[in-house]
Amino acid sequence: MSNYHIKHLEEYYQVYRKSVREPENFWEEVAEEHFLWRKKWDSVLEWDFKKPSVNWFKGAKLNITENCIDRHLTTRGNKTAILFEPNNPDEPSEHITYSELYKRVNKFANVLKENGIKKGDRVCIYVPMIPELAIATLACARIGAIHSVVFAGFSATALATRINDSDCKMVITSDGSFRGSKAIDLKGIVDEALDSCPNVTTVLVAKRTGAEVFMKEGRDVWLQPLLDNASNECPAEIMDAEDPLFILYTSGSTGKPKGMVHTTGGYMVYTAYTFKNAFQYTENDVYWCTADIGWITGHSYIVYGPLANGATTVLFEGVPSYPDFGRFWQIVEKHKINQFYTAPTAIRALAKQGTELVDKYDLSSLKVLGSVGEPINEEAWHWYNDTIGKNKSPIIDTWWQTETGGMMITPIPFVTPTKPTYATLPFIGVQPCLMDEEGNELKGNQVSGRLCIKFPWPSMARTIWGNHQRYKETYFSAYENKYFTGDGALRDEVGYYRITGRVDDVIIVSGHNLGTAPIEDAINEHPAVSESAIVGFPHDIKGSALYGYITLKGVGESRNHDNLKKEINQLISDRIGPIAKLDKIQFSEGLPKTRSGKIMRRILRKIASNEIDNLGDVSTLLNPECVQKIIDNRL
Numbered sequence: 001m002s003n004y005h006i007k008h009l010e011e012y013y014q015v016y017r018k019s020v021r022e023p024e025n026f027w028e029e030v031a032e033e034h035f036l037w038r039k040k041w042d043s044v045l046e047w048d049f050k051k052p053s054v055n056w057f058k059g060a061k062l063n064i065t066e067n068c069i070d071r072h073l074t075t076r077g078n079k080t081a082i083l084f085e086p087n088n089p090d091e092p093s094e095h096i097t098y099s100e101l102y103k104r105v106n107k108f109a110n111v112l113k114e115n116g117i118k119k120g121d122r123v124c125i126y127v128p129m130i131p132e133l134a135i136a137t138l139a140c141a142r143i144g145a146i147h148s149v150v151f152a153g154f155s156a157t158a159l160a161t162r163i164n165d166s167d168c169k170m171v172i173t174s175d176g177s178f179r180g181s182k183a184i185d186l187k188g189i190v191d192e193a194l195d196s197c198p199n200v201t202t203v204l205v206a207k208r209t210g211a212e213v214f215m216k217e218g219r220d221v222w223l224q225p226l227l228d229n230a231s232n233e234c235p236a237e238i239m240d241a242e243d244p245l246f247i248l249y250t251s252g253s254t255g256k257p258k259g260m261v262h263t264t265g266g267y268m269v270y271t272a273y274t275f276k277n278a279f280q281y282t283e284n285d286v287y288w289c290t291a292d293i294g295w296i297t298g299h300s301y302i303v304y305g306p307l308a309n310g311a312t313t314v315l316f317e318g319v320p321s322y323p324d325f326g327r328f329w330q331i332v333e334k335h336k337i338n339q340f341y342t343a344p345t346a347i348r349a350l351a352k353q354g355t356e357l358v359d360k361y362d363l364s365s366l367k368v369l370g371s372v373g374e375p376i377n378e379e380a381w382h383w384y385n386d387t388i389g390k391n392k393s394p395i396i397d398t399w400w401q402t403e404t405g406g407m408m409i410t411p412i413p414f415v416t417p418t419k420p421t422y423a424t425l426p427f428i429g430v431q432p433c434l435m436d437e438e439g440n441e442l443k444g445n446q447v448s449g450r451l452c453i454k455f456p457w458p459s460m461a462r463t464i465w466g467n468h469q470r471y472k473e474t475y476f477s478a479y480e481n482k483y484f485t486g487d488g489a490l491r492d493e494v495g496y497y498r499i500t501g502r503v504d505d506v507i508i509v510s511g512h513n514l515g516t517a518p519i520e521d522a523i524n525e526h527p528a529v530s531e532s533a534i535v536g537f538p539h540d541i542k543g544s545a546l547y548g549y550i551t552l553k554g555v556g557e558s559r560n561h562d563n564l565k566k567e568i569n570q571l572i573s574d575r576i577g578p579i580a581k582l583d584k585i586q587f588s589e590g591l592p593k594t595r596s597g598k599i600m601r602r603i604l605r606k607i608a609s610n611e612i613d614n615l616g617d618v619s620t621l622l623n624p625e626c627v628q629k630i631i632d633n634r635l
């Protein structure tokens, strides 16, 4: 039996029990047998959830790129590492072998060094889904610079906030990006952001669209000529297992985005191990995750997890709807995709199109289907299972978070029997529990509560950049000695978990985490707005969409409401990005408040979801009279 590759349910239970009973021995074996270390650890795990402080493989030395690239060169040099599929189906795809990836990452790493980047420096990567995105990420890791990838759909303000929070001195970007039929001026967005980022001294610009862009003298440099002149060899910086590998921002329910810090050794071991098992990846498979590298899914399961296993990972630049809604299935046929990993929102959008665009293509290569980012509803699950998987490719509904670094609760295909809408069983080494609101652990099955994790796992985020106190308060203060996920869940009669959704003010729209506070802050900047409250409501494609209740100042009342709505959405788009736009805006004279003045989102949430029969007791509100008016005017 191999601890590394689980193939039967019996094995799962056996290995799982071992990983809980003797976590240190278990992870030590996995780490020792399957990775390249320059020096072994002094201790496998030291932890204290009170501080909180977690160290995996303390004292070990390694470079993650040697694990993801160098060690494959002798056996897999000519194997495709990254398969790039461009936005335009008529443009040829690009097969980047492990040998080529080695050269390109090394060249890029040398360019970073020549431009003053060294170990520990932060580099912001704001690049569309083109090979340079993965290569820039790996190049940072090669020299020990901490990458902070920002999704290239974020606005200039959102980008600037992230650049400044982690004090990046370099930005890597491109002249533009292709998304479906549109070309987007990314460089223009960077220029605008950098007006408020005084510490950025260098911008490396990759060419993609060929658009003419402004290049600021002394700051902006075209990337390609630098790469052409750089050497193919760049010695890997030897990192400590606990040195930061990257920062990735995620929204919180309040305040500015949180820069989650992931470190090197544990993250590598866990993402590689989960990738191997959750996708049952075997040597000649072609694996495709449709996420963007700008999100954690892309970090862990487009770049690091697959490459650490010597896999072929597809990098797709485009969107599911261009040139038509058959694009995903055309790519599956074209590259004979074996494992396909996407989000429920995409599944729902594609299911809406009927089967004609699916039936056109040969999907027989598919072996495993994955879902991530939000709960998958029953209808979407069945469509995915029947129409795409033809009832032969198990669906892994993988529950995890930016903070967890890797999958936490998921079926292992062909091992764990699946159940629609259930993420099923904890992954090896993961010890979930459910808590009631009073802080008691709910034992046994058929219970529901707040989902916590009792024991450290190797890829957990170690802190929030620059704010360890916030890390402690957000994740380790709700329940003593436990990591609190912010999600609710139930455990069924056989111990399978089903995630029921967030229990805080984070709303998941199309699989993207959106905190209500930053959106409300953006709206409140509008001169006509007095105050606002955002809630989620069910949406058949996005899962949840945003409903804004807005109170206007006197000046706003005289304005055309349709124009105001457009201006407010434009403001949100500028401040955060188009993903945070409101689907519905209701202007209201007042918002329901507690006597201490706190807006009662619970009531607004119910009204937005049309659950007006069970609003609960509203008589204790400061202004109960506004509730009926809001109900009467609901959209």
Ligand code: PRX
Binding pocket: 250, 296, 297, 371, 372, 373, 374, 375, 376, 397, 398, 399, 400, 401, 402, 403, 423, 485, 486, 487, 499, 501, 502, 508, 511, 512, 513
């Ligand atoms: O609410 C859960 C939901 O997405 C949140 C994490 O979002 P993010 O950090 O952006 O990471 C998404 C990609 C890993 C979780 O707290 N979520 C994620 N996966 C699932 C899910 N909800 C239900 N089922 C899932 N499979």
